[in-house]
Amino acid sequence: MLRAKIGLLVSASVFIPSVAFAQLSVCGTSPADVQPFGGLGANVTTLTGPAQMQVQLTPGVSNYLQFEVSAPTDVRIEATDDSGVDPVMVLLDVSGNELASDDDGGGGRASRIETSLNPGSYCARVYNFSSNNGPTTLQLSRWDMEPITDGIAAGGGGAEACTSATPAAQLASGPINGALAGGGEISFSRAGDVTYHRFTVENPLGLTITARNTEADPVLRVYDSSGNIITENDDFDGLNAQIDMQSPLQPGEYCIAVSALSDGNQTIDVSVREFDEKAFLEARYASGEASPPIGGSYPIDDIGLVQNAFSGDVLVAKDARWIQFEIAEPSLMLIQGIGNGGADSQLYLYNDRGQQLGYNDDNGMANSLDSQIAAELYPGRYLVAVLLYGYEDGASPEPVRISFQRYVRAQ
Numbered sequence: 001m002l003r004a005k006i007g008l009l010v011s012a013s014v015f016i017p018s019v020a021f022a023q024l025s026v027c028g029t030s031p032a033d034v035q036p037f038g039g040l041g042a043n044v045t046t047l048t049g050p051a052q053m054q055v056q057l058t059p060g061v062s063n064y065l066q067f068e069v070s071a072p073t074d075v076r077i078e079a080t081d082d083s084g085v086d087p088v089m090v091l092l093d094v095s096g097n098e099l100a101s102d103d104d105g106g107g108g109r110a111s112r113i114e115t116s117l118n119p120g121s122y123c124a125r126v127y128n129f130s131s132n133n134g135p136t137t138l139q140l141s142r143w144d145m146e147p148i149t150d151g152i153a154a155g156g157g158g159a160e161a162c163t164s165a166t167p168a169a170q171l172a173s174g175p176i177n178g179a180l181a182g183g184g185e186i187s188f189s190r191a192g193d194v195t196y197h198r199f200t201v202e203n204p205l206g207l208t209i210t211a212r213n214t215e216a217d218p219v220l221r222v223y224d225s226s227g228n229i230i231t232e233n234d235d236f237d238g239l240n241a242q243i244d245m246q247s248p249l250q251p252g253e254y255c256i257a258v259s260a261l262s263d264g265n266q267t268i269d270v271s272v273r274e275f276d277e278k279a280f281l282e283a284r285y286a287s288g289e290a291s292p293p294i295g296g297s298y299p300i301d302d303i304g305l306v307q308n309a310f311s312g313d314v315l316v317a318k319d320a321r322w323i324q325f326e327i328a329e330p331s332l333m334l335i336q337g338i339g340n341g342g343a344d345s346q347l348y349l350y351n352d353r354g355q356q357l358g359y360n361d362d363n364g365m366a367n368s369l370d371s372q373i374a375a376e377l378y379p380g381r382y383l384v385a386v387l388l389y390g391y392e393d394g395a396s397p398e399p400v401r402i403s404f405q406r407y408v409r410a411q
Contacts, residue, residue, distance in 0.1 A: 027123035028096020050141035057128035074143040081109035083134030106149030161227035162255035168196035175202035193264035204248035206275030214239040216266035225253040286319035288385040291350035315397040320385040337371040343398035344369040348385040
């Protein structure tokens with residue numbers, strides 16, 4: 001339970017310039033955060049050669065690059081790791097729905113997504129999984145053009161395309177729709193550099209596929225019967241892998257490839273279950289990747305209107321603790337997550353429309369594990385997520401003191 005602290009810092013006299021927040025959303029974020037691929041934008045269908053651009057990657061910051069597709073096209077998007085960064089790439093449609101994601105699929109720490117897209121507008125969201133800063137070169141191209149990354153076979157965890165001729169273990173004796181109905185789950189353990197597992201879909205079915213063992217660093221890929229890769233994932237949760245299929249698989253034959261990026265002798269535990277929209281969304285809220293809707297069923301601590309200052313203690317474990325607050329006039333808010341030398345806190349800040357306004361870990365000060373966000377905010381309601389960096393399953397929750405201080409312009 002959060003508790004108010006009496007007698008904290010009063011409002012300071014500072015001038016706050018006026019900046020308006022965008023009301024519309026492109027690819028699930030503010031249009032101000034989106035830049036056209038290559039500076040002028042790119043239509044991958046009509047490219048005469050690969051389009052490239054360089055982006056500086058900073059931990060906790062996402063880069064959104066928008067591009068167009070004017071006819072059904074086989075698209076490849078890549079991010080290099082030349083400077084030592086670890087780029088992660090997520091493909092989004094214009095509404096912000098995730099279509100594919102990849103980490104390390106380009107070989108080494110490089111990322112590569114290869115997929116077929118229908119006409120429309122899309123964004124590549126690129127962020128840094130490592131803690132260092134550095135540039136990455138992004139390339140947008142078609143499959144008939146030369147890639148700039150080596151591919152997964154160069155970085156371990158490689159898997160040949162799974163076709164109808166590839167030897168593979170059957171996940172079920174018949175279509176898996178029946179085996180997964182009513183919350184059913186197919187689970188198995190496997191070892192080796194790569195194994196293949198075939199299944200049949202009778203009616204459209206979304207799946208969640210999870211592979212766990214951080215010592216193996218598993219990679220998951222799903223292929224259709226022709227050997228075309230549908231989606232893949234590495235490092236969804238730490239070094240574990242998970243695929244969430246928001247778009248159902250259509251009836252047909254499919255194959256899962258499970259490979260180990262690190263130690264192929266390790267056993268990887270794999271589970272397959274029907275995609276659960278509620279569980280998927282709640283997992284995003286728990287990780288701070290998205291904010292829960294205000295007034296919904298997801299637990300949120302509401303501290304109400306912040307007049308001058310507020311602080312309170314929360315116990316944080318694996319899942320984010322969410323705090324809602326409100327301000328009544330334009331203000332500069334200083335929000336801190338203080339672990340008193342113990343907890344390594346992270347902070348995310350969202351507005352009530354679900355747009356991310358800020359993120360911080362270790363506040364830029366030497367030897368500090370505390371987090372801090374300073375943001376100019378307009379009257380309204382906001383949400384803050386408090387997480388622990390590097391939390392290990394089963395560890396005890398750690399206390400984090402959350403401090404809010406509000407500053408207003410001089411009169």
